Amino acid sequence: GTPVMRPSSASPSPMLGPAHHPWASPRLGPMAGPIAGVPRRSSWGRTPTPSPKMGPVPSPKLGPMMGTLTSPMMTSSKPPIVVQMMSPSADITANGNRMEWTLPESWGNLSKFPRDFSLNTPMFGVRLANCMQLSFFPNGSRTSEDGQCTVSVTRGPDSAGIKFEILVNGRGIGPKVCLGKRYLGDFPLPFNDSDEHKSKRVVISMQVLDVLAD
Secondary structure, three states: OOOOOOOOOOOOOOOOOOOOOOOOOOOOOOOOOOOOOOOOOOOOOOOOOOOOOOOOOOOOOOOOOOOOOOOHHHHOOOOOOOOEEOOOOOOEEEEOOEEEEEEEEEHHHHOOOOOOOOEEOOOEEEOOEEEEEEEEEOOOOOOOOOOEEEEEEEOOOOOOOEEEEEEEOOEEOOOEEEOOOEEEEEEEOOOOOOHHHOOOEEEEEEEEEEEOOO
């Protein structure tokens, strides 16, 4: 039949004694004092001091870098305007962009000239605008009103436009521009008809302010 299992007659297992309970974690209470070996900081327990406010630091002011970033085209300038006479004249002086014309006739003689009669300067010019001429109408041109004289500027066919100002005995009508063949400007008479002015001279000044082809 089936064999019967009996308890072994071997030696009983050694007695291990009661089982030990597992180690419990130590209870950590509040730290009553500083940890041994670690110095206590004097700032502990105080309200922390805020860090100083650091505002934006302005960048150093850098002036314009002249000579390094400037384009050569930016530094170029127009050549000076110089009035040049085509032929010498004792009645005209030219200095830089200005010319002065002292009429040879006294006002007593000029005032007798009919309307639309003129006296003319020799030819003169500036760079890009050659062959110009001034004309003075003592009693005005055909379109002038009574009590006015007229000064005209005539340009050559290939001359550039000019900006200029004309004075008659120191009185002017402001800067003007001539782009066509001729400019006509009316001015007050330089003198009245009194005898004391008959021997006086008329002086016409012209200043070329700009050459419009540049």
